[in-house]
Amino acid sequence: MPAFKIDDQEVEFIPGQSVMQAALAADIYIPHLCFHEDFKAHGSCRICLVMQNGRYLSACTIPAVEGMDIINIRDDVQEQRKQLLELLFIEGNHVCPSCEKSGSCSLQSVAEFCGLLSPSLPFMYPNRSVDASHADFLLDFNRCILCELCVRASRDVDGKSVFGISGRGSNAHLVVNSADGKLVSSSFEKTDRAASICPVGVILPKHRGFKVPIGKREFDVTAINERRENDAG
Amino acid sequence: MTRICIDPISRVEGHGKITLQQNKQQVITQARLHIAEFRGFEKFIQGRPYWEVPVLVQRLCGICPVSHHLAAAKAGDMLVGAKQLTPTAEKMRRLMHFGQVLQSHALHFFHLSSPDLLFGYDDEVRHRNIVGVIQDFPDLAKQGVLLRKYGQEVIRITSGKRIHGTGAIPGGINKCLTTDDRDFLLKDIDQIVEWGVSAVGIFKKIFYEHADYHQQFARIESNMVSLVRADGALELYDGGLRVRSADNRLLFDHQNTNNYLDLINEHVESWSYMKFPFLKSLGVEKGWYRVGPLARMNNCDFISTPLAQQERQEFMKLNNGLPVQFTLAYHWARLIELLHCAESIRELLPDTDLLSGELTVKGDMQQTGIGVIEAPRGTLFHHYEINEEGLVTKANLIVSTTHNNQAMNESIRHVANQYISGNEITEPLLNQLEVAVRAYDPCLSCATHALGQMPLEVNLLDENGLILDKKIKSSNYAG
Numbered sequence: 251m252p253a254f255k256i257d258d259q260e261v262e263f264i265p266g267q268s269v270m271q272a273a274l275a276a277d278i279y280i281p282h283l284c285f286h287e288d289f290k291a292h293g294s295c296r297i298c299l300v301m302q303n304g305r306y307l308s309a310c311t312i313p314a315v316e317g318m319d320i321i322n323i324r325d326d327v328q329e330q331r332k333q334l335l336e337l338l339f340i341e342g343n344h345v346c347p348s349c350e351k352s353g354s355c356s357l358q359s360v361a362e363f364c365g366l367l368s369p370s371l372p373f374m375y376p377n378r379s380v381d382a383s384h385a386d387f388l389l390d391f392n393r394c395i396l397c398e399l400c401v402r403a404s405r406d407v408d409g410k411s412v413f414g415i416s417g418r419g420s421n422a423h424l425v426v427n428s429a430d431g432k433l434v435s436s437s438f439e440k441t442d443r444a445a446s447i448c449p450v451g452v453i454l455p456k457h458r459g460f461k462v463p464i465g466k467r468e469f470d471v472t473a474i475n476e477r478r479e480n481d482a483g
Numbered sequence: 484m485t486r487i488c489i490d491p492i493s494r495v496e497g498h499g500k501i502t503l504q505q506n507k508q509q510v511i512t513q514a515r516l517h518i519a520e521f522r523g524f525e526k527f528i529q530g531r532p533y534w535e536v537p538v539l540v541q542r543l544c545g546i547c548p549v550s551h552h553l554a555a556a557k558a559g560d561m562l563v564g565a566k567q568l569t570p571t572a573e574k575m576r577r578l579m580h581f582g583q584v585l586q587s588h589a590l591h592f593f594h595l596s597s598p599d600l601l602f603g604y605d606d607e608v609r610h611r612n613i614v615g616v617i618q619d620f621p622d623l624a625k626q627g628v629l630l631r632k633y634g635q636e637v638i639r640i641t642s643g644k645r646i647h648g649t650g651a652i653p654g655g656i657n658k659c660l661t662t663d664d665r666d667f668l669l670k671d672i673d674q675i676v677e678w679g680v681s682a683v684g685i686f687k688k689i690f691y692e693h694a695d696y697h698q699q700f701a702r703i704e705s706n707m708v709s710l711v712r713a714d715g716a717l718e719l720y721d722g723g724l725r726v727r728s729a730d731n732r733l734l735f736d737h738q739n740t741n742n743y744l745d746l747i748n749e750h751v752e753s754w755s756y757m758k759f760p761f762l763k764s765l766g767v768e769k770g771w772y773r774v775g776p777l778a779r780m781n782n783c784d785f786i787s788t789p790l791a792q793q794e795r796q797e798f799m800k801l802n803n804g805l806p807v808q809f810t811l812a813y814h815w816a817r818l819i820e821l822l823h824c825a826e827s828i829r830e831l832l833p834d835t836d837l838l839s840g841e842l843t844v845k846g847d848m849q850q851t852g853i854g855v856i857e858a859p860r861g862t863l864f865h866h867y868e869i870n871e872e873g874l875v876t877k878a879n880l881i882v883s884t885t886h887n888n889q890a891m892n893e894s895i896r897h898v899a900n901q902y903i904s905g906n907e908i909t910e911p912l913l914n915q916l917e918v919a920v921r922a923y924d925p926c927l928s929c930a931t932h933a934l935g936q937m938p939l940e941v942n943l944l945d946e947n948g949l950i951l952d953k954k955i956k957s958s959n960y961a962g
Contacts, residue, residue: 464649
């Protein structure tokens, strides 16, 4: 099989695989947020950037090529990721201490893995809403990182296109595809793939917050760099 | 008229300022403890889902977050229609709360207040702190630190973290104990009870050495409000409201806490963010009251654990069975409660309900939730209204410091009149004013839900409001 290197480790790949896919198959963790093994790569969060020949590339969208010499975990690369993560934190309202996703949140865990412990940039405190109209699920738009996993899951798996992104640039935001923009008016159901795909605390089941005790939460049990996407519930 | 202002108050959490006003005869006519900060939890939890509230509101405080956590969870029980928790859930919560009161009382007495009592109020500030206690009374300091540590371990094991855990959820809890957890706590509990007995003894020794002085310091006569158990026992987690007048009449007894608004109202003064609660039946002028260890000790008929009950009997002899009113008795009552918590933990730990059983129950959703608990420093009310979607539309939190607001002002006035010298703020006066506040509370932050350490500023004003003197003490736990 053809092979390339990640941090000096030999990684075999099947032609057509991305650097991310080959890395995950070889149990090498490249930090990421918008990538999911079940969905087509999106390349929007840029957290999976790696260095190849002095250039930053997103590992989820760049095809693996024989002889590549990828740098994944190195201070300068982690520093780039930290800056991107910091922007995600300050652009939303991520209040980890009272967020029920804390301990099971990919944003929180990736930030911890990359060494971002507190943002240095001023928070933007955007005015975002909570949609609790649906009987079973709640949407807290404060925490959206625009990874579009819910958009892809609803469209590609559920065949519903309940979610979409509206606005451009810094005004981009998650919307619900219904007449009044409310989740209750959409075709969303609790059994949808989109209901369990959110890596942060936007799409959450109602009435059950904090049911999993500290120590038993997803990333308490298995660190984010040690688990596979589909290990998650 | 002269006005004195002490700002900031130290070794108290939050930012406090005291203003004293004198008349021409240099008598203090008015004392005001101002709480200068505003946190506003009642406002910003509006629009949040109710199940998030027990974890969110505990951030009001780093000393007694468990009390806020549990009061909000109790309100959450009502919201989810959980009329009776499972034995496992109720006992886990009680265990958590005993740990909380134990650690908070240890912190309040040993870390924050014992330096004043051990070294005297005229001791140098640099020495009159917990570090000074460690240097001069290492065994005592060690006991204080380890008592607090044990309480925090109880909290960690029941809620996942020593501070700001997640154990209680609407309708129950999210975990029970493992046998390892239980055995870990059992290992040291006899020692903790022993130190609890010793802690009460330490206070009694200090008290009896200057009994008259301690009995007169910041002494006021007040009504007392607390929860009591159905049989009249001291109760910290759940019970009915009992109100005892200063002259020992029971004004209310076993009142359903859901009807608290029928009993208590709050009025607002323009000079403080902290409200002034009062008993409706007595009105603003006469209806102010005290809560906390002193009120609980006076209000209950007995304590269910033997060693604490024995200590309470001695305590109640101080005023021949009538309510004990002197302000430093707060510390005495606090330490009796610390002992009660240690004994209660020892009684509770062998209970197998802690190891297994249903964790939650639910019923029909309600739109009003009220949770009342005895926090370390007094009765704590959490009241929430939610809409059909489960989002909070209204919140009312009445915390112990707020209940004691008027009482603290009265105690400050008493101390100021005792120790004022001319129109100057002396160091001893500054210290004694702080000691009076600290007897009630090291924690002004949660009263306005304000953030920060607690420096003290005191201003002395004349009858026209002009500043005659001003003293500022920097924020510093360790003096």
